[in-house]
Amino acid sequence: MTLDLHSAPFLSLLLVFVSAAFTDNILLTRFLGLCPCMGVSKKVDASVGLGLAVTFVTACTAVLNYWVYRYLLIPLDIVYLRLIVFIVVIAAFVQFTEMAIERVSERLYQALGIFLPLITVNCAILGTSLFMITRPYNAAQAFVFGLGSGFGWLVAITLIGGIREKIDEKNVPPGLRGPGITLIVIGIMSLAFVVFSGMVKI
Amino acid sequence: MSANARDIFKAGLIGDNPIYRQVLGICSALAVTNLLANTLFMCFGVVFTTALSNLTVSLLRRHIPKRVRMIAQVLIIASYVMIVDTLIRALNPDIHRFIGPYVGLIITNCIIMGRAEAFAGQNPPWPSLLDGLACGLGYSLVLIVIALVREPMGFGTLLGYPLPARELWWHSWTIMVMPPGAFFMLAIVTWIARSRFDAQKETPA
Amino acid sequence: MNRNAPGYVLGFMAALCVVFGSGVATVHYATRDMLAANEQLNHNRVVCAAFDLPVSGRAAADYVRAMEQALEMATVQDGRGGIRQVYRRVDADAPVLGFTFWGMGFWDRIEGVAVLSADLQTLIRIRFLDHKETPGLGARIEEAAFLDQFEGLRPDWTASPERRVIIGSAAPAQAGNRVDSITGATQTSASLMQLLNEELERIRELDLSELEFKSLKETAP
Numbered sequence: 193m194t195l196d197l198h199s200a201p202f203l204s205l206l207l208v209f210v211s212a213a214f215t216d217n218i219l220l221t222r223f224l225g226l227c228p229c230m231g232v233s234k235k236v237d238a239s240v241g242l243g244l245a246v247t248f249v250t251a252c253t254a255v256l257n258y259w260v261y262r263y264l265l266i267p268l269d270i271v272y273l274r275l276i277v278f279i280v281v282i283a284a285f286v287q288f289t290e291m292a293i294e295r296v297s298e299r300l301y302q303a304l305g306i307f308l309p310l311i312t313v314n315c316a317i318l319g320t321s322l323f324m325i326t327r328p329y330n331a332a333q334a335f336v337f338g339l340g341s342g343f344g345w346l347v348a349i350t351l352i353g354g355i356r357e358k359i360d361e362k363n364v365p366p367g368l369r370g371p372g373i374t375l376i377v378i379g380i381m382s383l384a385f386v387v388f389s390g391m392v393k394i
Numbered sequence: 395m396s397a398n399a400r401d402i403f404k405a406g407l408i409g410d411n412p413i414y415r416q417v418l419g420i421c422s423a424l425a426v427t428n429l430l431a432n433t434l435f436m437c438f439g440v441v442f443t444t445a446l447s448n449l450t451v452s453l454l455r456r457h458i459p460k461r462v463r464m465i466a467q468v469l470i471i472a473s474y475v476m477i478v479d480t481l482i483r484a485l486n487p488d489i490h491r492f493i494g495p496y497v498g499l500i501i502t503n504c505i506i507m508g509r510a511e512a513f514a515g516q517n518p519p520w521p522s523l524l525d526g527l528a529c530g531l532g533y534s535l536v537l538i539v540i541a542l543v544r545e546p547m548g549f550g551t552l553l554g555y556p557l558p559a560r561e562l563w564w565h566s567w568t569i570m571v572m573p574p575g576a577f578f579m580l581a582i583v584t585w586i587a588r589s590r591f592d593a594q595k596e597t598p599a
Numbered sequence: 600m601n602r603n604a605p606g607y608v609l610g611f612m613a614a615l616c617v618v619f620g621s622g623v624a625t626v627h628y629a630t631r632d633m634l635a636a637n638e639q640l641n642h643n644r645v646v647c648a649a650f651d652l653p654v655s656g657r658a659a660a661d662y663v664r665a666m667e668q669a670l671e672m673a674t675v676q677d678g679r680g681g682i683r684q685v686y687r688r689v690d691a692d693a694p695v696l697g698f699t700f701w702g703m704g705f706w707d708r709i710e711g712v713a714v715l716s717a718d719l720q721t722l723i724r725i726r727f728l729d730h731k732e733t734p735g736l737g738a739r740i741e742e743a744a745f746l747d748q749f750e751g752l753r754p755d756w757t758a759s760p761e762r763r764v765i766i767g768s769a770a771p772a773q774a775g776n777r778v779d780s781i782t783g784a785t786q787t788s789a790s791l792m793q794l795l796n797e798e799l800e801r802i803r804e805l806d807l808s809e810l811e812f813k814s815l816k817e818t819a820p
Contacts, residue, residue: 221786223573226420227504272480272627275472275501276620280612283465312464315421315502322498326707328679367589371417372581379577386572386785428783429735436734459608466615473619477626484630487637496734498706548783571736571783 205336208329212340218316219348220378220385225316229349229378230371232307234360239353242307243346247339249289250317253282254338257321258331278321283312316345352377399524406528408591412505413536414584419505423537424576426499430553433541439500441530447471447506448514448526455515467510475501505533536587540579544570642728646670649697649712649726650688663815670697671812677701678801685805686712687812695723698802702794705786707731709740709794719803722752722764737787748778760800766792 218224225246232242257278265271290308293301311317320341324334355377364373412418419440426432450470451458458466479497483490500506509529514522545552548570550560557564569575636659643662647654654665669690677683686697694717701710711727725746732738739745754763755776762769766788767780780788 223421223424224502226424227418227508230417230420270624272476273620273623275476276469276616276623279465279468279472280616283462283468287462287465312468315504318502323706326703365585365589367585367587368581371414372584372588375420375577375581375584379574379581382577383569383574386574425733426735432734457611459603459611461603462608462612465612469615469619473623476623480623480626480630480634483637484633487641491641494731498731566782568782573736 201332205333208333208336209340209343212337213344213347214385216341217344217348217385218319218341219345220382222319223382224319225314225345226378228311228314229345229352230374233349233353233356233374236350236353236357239349240346242311243342243349245307245311246314246317247342247346249282249286249311250320250342250345251335251338253278253285253317254320254324254341255331255335256281256285258324258329258334261325274325275318275322278318282317282321286312316341348381351381398521402521402524403528403531406525406530406532407535408532410529411532411536411587412508412529413533413580414587416505416508418508419503419533420580422499422503423533423540423580424573426496427537427541427576427579428544428548428571430538430541430545433537436496436499437530437534437537439496440503440505440533441527443471443475443500443503444506444509444530445523445526446474447510448522449519450474451510451514452517452519452522455517458515463515464507464511467507471506471510472501505529536580536583539583540576543579544575548575645726645728646686646697646712649714649724650686650695651724667815670815672815673810673812675805675810678804683801685807685810685812687717693717696807698798699728700794700798700802702790702797704730704732704790704794705737705784706733709791713795713798713802715802717807719756720753722749722754725749732784732787736784737781739781739784740787740791745778745781752776752778754799756803761793761796763796763799764792766795 212218216222219226219229228242233239260277260281261271261274265274265277270277286308293308320338323341324337327337329337352374356374359373359377368376406412410416413420413423422436422440426436447467447470451467454466454470475497479490479494483494509526513525517525542552546557546564547567550557550564550566567575569578640659640662643659643666646652647662647665650669652665652669655661666686669688670686671689673685673687674682675685681701684699688695688697695714696717696719697712697714699710699712701708703709707730709727709730709732711725711730713725714723715721716723727741730738730740732740752764753775755774756763758776763776765774765777767777770777
C-alpha cells in the first residue's frame with residue numbers, strides 16, 4: 193500500500209513508523225547495528241536497556257539532523273560534509289544526554305549509562321539519519337522515522353536476547369556457542385523479516 | 395621487532411581474528427561475500443583504511459580526551475575515507491563506479507573502529523600500523539573463505555567465470571546469494587575455527 | 600594537563616572538526632571542476648548507451664558530438680521540484696524519446712535514462728546513471744542480463760498504475776510487461792518496480808506536444 197505523505201497527517205506518521213520498525217527493520221533487513229547487537233544481546237534486560245537508549249537517541253538525532261541538514265547544510269551548500277556533521281551531532285547529543293541523565297536520575301544513569309558510549313558507534317543511528325534525508329519527510333515524519341527505526345532495532349535485539357537466554361541453557365557444541373549460534377539465530381530471523389517487505393511501502 | 399611483528403600478524407589472522415573471534419565487521423561481511431570479486435575490493439579497502447586510521451589514532455593517542463575518543467576515531471576514519479573517495483572520483487571515475495558503493499560500508503565497518511579503540515589507542519605508531527594490516531588481513535581471510543563457498547553455490551561461478559560442468563551439479567541456491575546465507579556461512583566458519591584453534595581454552599563469548 | 604576538563608574536550612573536538620572538515624572541504628573544492636566534468640561525461644555516456652548512438656571514440660568530446668548530431672533536448676518539471684531532461688532522436692526514421700528518471704532504491708536514489716518509442720508503447724532501453732545498491736545484490740541491476748530484458752518491453756497502460764511494468768513473479772512469465780527480478784535482491788527489485796511505474800505515470804501525464812526541443816549545441820553552456 194502506498195500513500196501520499198502530505199495527506200492525513202496522523203495516518204502518514206503511523207505508516208512511517210510501521211514501515212521503519214517492521215518492513216524496513218534496520219537490523220534484520222539492512223543489517224546495520226549488528227556489532228553492538230552481537231555483544232549485548234546475551235540477556236533480555238541488557239537488550240531492552242540498550243534498545244531503549246538507541247530508540248531515544250535515534251529519534252532525537254533524526255530530527256536534529258533533519259534541521260541541521262535543512263537549515264544549515266543546504267543553505268551553506270556543504271551537503272557533501274553531511275556524514276561528518278551527522279557524526280558530530282550524534283556524538284554531541286549522546287554526550288549531553290549522558291551528562292543530563294547523570295544529574296537528573298542516578299537510577300536511570302545506572303541503568304542506561306553503560307550503554308551510552310556504545311551508542312555513538314552504532315551504525316544504525318547514523319544510517320537512520322542518512323536514510324532520512326533521502327526521503328521526502330518533514331520534521332515530524334523524520335522524528336517518527338527515527339523512533340520507528342530505533343523501535344525496530346529494540347524489538348529485534350530483545351527477541352534475539354530472549355532466544356539467546358534459552359539457547360544458553362541448551363547443549364550447544366562448544367565451538368558454536370556464543371557468536372556462532374547467535375549468527376544462525378539472526379539469519380533465521382532475518383529470513384522471517386523478509387516476509388514483512390512489501391507490506392507497507394513509502 | 396620482527397618477532398613482535400610476527401606476533402601481531404599471528405594474532406590478527408588467527409588468535410584474535412576480528413570476525414570469528416572479536417565478532418566485528420559483520421555487516422559488511424554479509425553484504426559483499428556473495429561474489430568473490432566484490433569481496434576482494436572490500437577487503438582491499440578495509441586493510442588500507444584500518445592501517446591508516448590505526449596509524450593516525452596512535453599518533454594522536456596522547457591528545458585524545460578519554461570521554462570523546464570514540465567520536466574522534468569515527469571522525470578521523472570518516473574523513474579519510476571521504477577524502478580518498480573524492481580523489482578517486484575526480485581522478486578516475488571509471489574505477490570509482492566500481493568502488494563507490496563500498497565507501498559507506500567501509501566507514502561503518504566496526505573493525506576499523508574496534509582496532510583504533512583496542513590497540514592504536516595504547517600503542518606506538520609502528521605496531522599500530524602493523525596491527526591494522528594484520529586485522530584487515532584476518533578479516534579478508536574469513537571473507538574470502540565465505541565468498542569461495544557462496545559464489546559457487548549461489549551463482550555457479552567463480553570470479554564471474556562459470557565453473558566446469560556446472561549444469562551437472564549446480565542448482566540455483568538463492569539463500570546463498572541473500573544476506574541470510576552469509577549468516578549461516580559465518581556461523582559455520584566461526585564454529586570450525588573456534589573448535590580448531592581453541593579446543594583447549596574455553597571462552598564464554 | 601587535564602585531558603578530561605570540559606574546556607579541553609570541547610577545544611579538542613572543535614579543533615578536530617575544523618582540521619578534518621577543512622581537509623575534506625579542501626579536497627572537495629580543489630576537485631570540484633573535475634567532479635562536475637566527470638559527472639557530465641557519465642551522463643553523456645549513459646545517454647549514448649541508452650539511445651545506442653554511434654560514438655567515434657572514448658573521449659568526452661566524442662560523446663558530446665554523438666549527442667549533438669543525433670539528439671535534441673527539452674527540459675520539463677519532474678513534478679517533485681526537480682528538472683527532467685527529455686531527449687528526442689532526430690536522425691532516425693522512427694521517433695524515439697529518452698527521459699531521465701529517478702526514485703528511491705533500497706539504499707538511496709536510483710537515477711537513470713529510459714528510452715521509449717514516441718507513442719510510449721514500447722520501452723526501447725533502460726540505463727542507470729547512478730545508484731548505491733549493495734554490490735553483488737541490488738547492484739546487479741546494472742548487469743546486461745538484467746538490462747537486456749527491458750528492450751522491447753511493452754508497458755501495460757491498461758493495468759493499474761503500479762503494475763504497468765512488473766519486475767518479478769507478480770505476472771505470468773510470458774507477459775509482455777514483465778522482467779525477471781534479481782535473485783536475492785528482493786527489496787531492490789521491488790523499489791525499482793515502484794519507481795519505474797511512478798515515473799512512467801508522470802511521463803504519461805506530460806504533454807509531449809508542448810515540449811520545446813532545442814538542438815544540444817544551443818543548450819550547451
